Amino acid sequence: MATLQDIARRANVSVATVSRALNQSGYVRAEVRERVLQIARELSYVPNHLARGLARRRTDLVLLLVPDVTNPFFAAVARGVEDVLAGHGLQLVVGNTDDNHYKERTYLQRALGRGVDGVIAVAASSDSPDTAHFRQLQVPLVLVDRACEEVEADLVVANNESGAYHATRHLLSLGHQRVATITGPLRLKTARDRLAGFQRAVREWRLAGGQVAVVEGDFREDGGYQAARKLLDGPVRPSAVFAANDLMALGAMAAFEEVGVAVPSGIAVAGYDDIPYAVRVRPKLTTVAQPKYEMGAAAAELLLRRLADPLLPPQRVWLEPRLVVRESSVVRSITGQVVPPPEIPAPGPVGAPDGEPRGRGRQVP
Structure with a gap:
């Protein structure tokens, strides 16, 4: 040569x-x-690009860490990152962490040892003890989708609390009095925010504790299936379920189909993310659409700014999701009218502490 x-x-x-x-x-x-x-x-x-990079202390390589490369949500985020970086001559290296902070830390150590200019990460954990490796980074860091407390970095995140609130409010507005949510891992701020949105909607409808169920999932399809089986085997079967992502919603729908509970006539389902499978499954999935590609592109833009000026104060990009209503939540008659959900008897008296009735249509102004 x-x-x-x-x-x-x-x-x-x-x-x-x-x-x-x-x-x-x-x-x-x-x-x-x-x-x-x-x-x-x-x-x-x-x-020799490596030698050139060493001479100017740049390698033109960026590490992207995601929890699950098979999840279409993260694939769309990665595409947004790559398209922006490629337009500026940078190459992307992707690491799959399986939501394991030890694996995440290993990726960082190896990538930094071989030389990367920056890191974009969907963190495996939001908890402080598990994010020390991010706080110790000596290269620019951009967090996307998941905020980490005590990590000072640029951040791109969607309004998870608002998205979950509107999805749950949609289910309640249809007349459902028994609702459940399948959360993501509650060690993650994303999962906690979506649970908070669900709980806010439930409080506004003033449902009693016996009318609400919460089961923790793992953001994967099998986790949604297992959580749905728990709901089916529980003391009170819900008539509507909000799953904190689409993969878990699809797993839940498979569990309901397995036992002969039809969606949405037997149980309504809403998800979160609006992955491509949401419109391919039958019935089509009601979900909260996240700006996935835009989140990745924004994260890449923040990294480019950080590389150009390391002294910039941390930047935050806040994006709004939107509710997309499809067939999995709304039952319609042949005339197009919305059909009320099935009545499920309560296990006991259900009433507000002040004696006011709870349930369908009861909202706090």
């Missing part, structure tokens, strides 16, 4: 002159530059 020295000897110039000619930096006479370029072509010279 040809080197700069080989080209310099053939062109009868210094190595520094060859470097300036190939990199189009500094002054080189036009005839010398053309001679150097011609010899480089004849020798099939391939530039």
Whole structure:
């Protein structure tokens, strides 16, 4: 393989002159530059980008950490990141952490040892003891989708509490009096925020404790299936379920189908993310659409700004999700009218402490 020295000897110039000619930096006479370029072509010279990166302390590599590369949500985020970085000559390296902070830390150590210019991460945990490796990073960091307390970094996040609130409010507005949620892992702020949105809607409808069920899931399809089986085997079967992501919603729908409970006539389902499968499943899934690609693109833009000016104060990009109502939540008659959900008898008297009735249509102004 040809080197700069080989080209310099053939062109009868210094190595520094060859470097300036190939990199189009500094002054080189036009005839010398053309001679150097011609010899480089004849020798099939391939530039050593690693050495060039070390010389200017840049490798043009960015590490993206995601919990699950098979989850379409994270695939869309990654595409947004890659498209922006590629437009600026940077390459993306993707690591799958399986939501394991030990694996996450190992990826960081190895990537930093080999040289990356920055890190974009969907953190495996929001808890302080599990995020020390982020706080100790010596390269720019952008967090996306999941905020980490005590980690000072640029952040791109959607309004998870608002999205979950509107999904739950939609189910309640249809007349459901027994509702449940399948949360993500509650060690994650994302999962806690979506649970908070669910709980806010339930409080506004003033449902009694016996009318509400909460089961923790894991943001994976099988976790949604297992959580749905718990709900089916519980003392009170809900007539509507909000799952904190679409994969768990799909798993829950599979569990309901397995025991002969139809969606939505037997039980309404809403998810979160609006992954491509949401419109391919039958019935099509009511869900909260996140701006997935835009989140990845925004994270990449923040990283580019940070690389250009490391002294910028931490930036936060806050994006709003939107509710998309489809077939999994609304039962309609042949005339197009919304059909009320089935009545499920309560296990005992249900009433407000002040004696006011609870349930369908009862909202706090």
